[in-house]
Amino acid sequence: VNSFHRWGAVEVRESLDVVASCGDLIEAVRHRSRPTFGIMWHPERVEVPDPDDVLLMQSIFGARS
Helix, strand or coil, X not given: CCCCCCCCECCCCCCXXXXXXXXXXXXXXXXXXXXXXXXXXXXXXXXXXXXXXXXXXXXXXXXXX
């Protein structure tokens, strides 16, 4: 996780799965049955975009034509 802070959750509800963390802090979650994500990270802070970050953004906001 591209993290520049110490903010994040330390626990989640039963309906959420942790998909990214930094140490003991949860920085990304996904709902188990709904198309809902919660993400706290800064993909724009890397010089060259990570292909996985690009795919994630395209899956959320739609691919550019």
